[in-house]
Amino acid sequence: MSDAQLRQLVLEHLRDIPDFPKPGVLFKDFTPLLADGDALRAVADHVAQRYAGRVDAVVGIEARGFILGAATAYAMGVGFVPVRKVGKLPGETYAATYTLEYGTATLEIHVDAFVDGQRVLVMDDVLATGGTAAATCQLVEQAGGQVVAVDVVLELGFLHGRDALPGREVFSLIVD
Numbered sequence: 001m002s003d004a005q006l007r008q009l010v011l012e013h014l015r016d017i018p019d020f021p022k023p024g025v026l027f028k029d030f031t032p033l034l035a036d037g038d039a040l041r042a043v044a045d046h047v048a049q050r051y052a053g054r055v056d057a058v059v060g061i062e063a064r065g066f067i068l069g070a071a072t073a074y075a076m077g078v079g080f081v082p083v084r085k086v087g088k089l090p091g092e093t094y095a096a097t098y099t100l101e102y103g104t105a106t107l108e109i110h111v112d113a114f115v116d117g118q119r120v121l122v123m124d125d126v127l128a129t130g131g132t133a134a135a136t137c138q139l140v141e142q143a144g145g146q147v148v149a150v151d152v153v154l155e156l157g158f159l160h161g162r163d164a165l166p167g168r169e170v171f172s173l174i175v176d
C-alpha cells in the first residue's frame, strides 16, 4: 500500500470529537482505526517497514501509543517498552513532568528499560504541542536508550509540536 493510500485509509477511520476532554479541544479519535483489523495492520506494517533494521525496541506512550506501538513492535520482531503515567509502573522509575495541550502530566519509564545504547522508536497517535513526545525522548535517553525517531499517525501542525523536538527525526503520516 502506498503512503497516499494509507493516508486515505486512516483518514476514513478517524473521527473528530469536539470539546473532549474539555471545551475547546477537538479530539482526534482513533478507535475506528483500531477496530478495523486491516487498517490497524496496515498502519503497523507501514511503520515497521519504515524503520526496519534501524531500531531495537519500540516505546509506546500511554495509552493509545501502547496499542500502535505494541502492534508495530510485533510486526518488527522487537521488544516493546511502555512509558506510563505516574504511579503505574511497578519498578524503579525515572520521571518527567511536562505541559500538555490540555493540562500538565508526569510520565515514567523503568530505569532498566534498555540495554545501554539500544536504538528506540517512540510512538504515539497524535503529536500536538510535542510536550509528551519530548518528555518521552528525555526519559528514553535517561534510561540509556538512543532515540532513532518519533513516529505518530497524526500531527496537529498548527501546534508546532516539532519545535519541541529539535534535531530529532519526526514522522507523521498525516499533518492536519
Ligand code: AMP
Binding pocket: 025, 026, 027, 028, 029, 061, 062, 063, 064, 099, 100, 101, 102, 124, 125, 126, 127, 128, 129, 130, 131, 132, 133, 161
Ligand atoms: P502533546 O504533548 O501536546 O503533543 O499531546 C500529545 C498527547 O496528547 C498524545 O498522547 C495524544 O494522544 C494526546 N492528544 C493531544 N491533543 C490531542 C487531540 N486533539 N486529539 C487526540 N489526542 C490528543
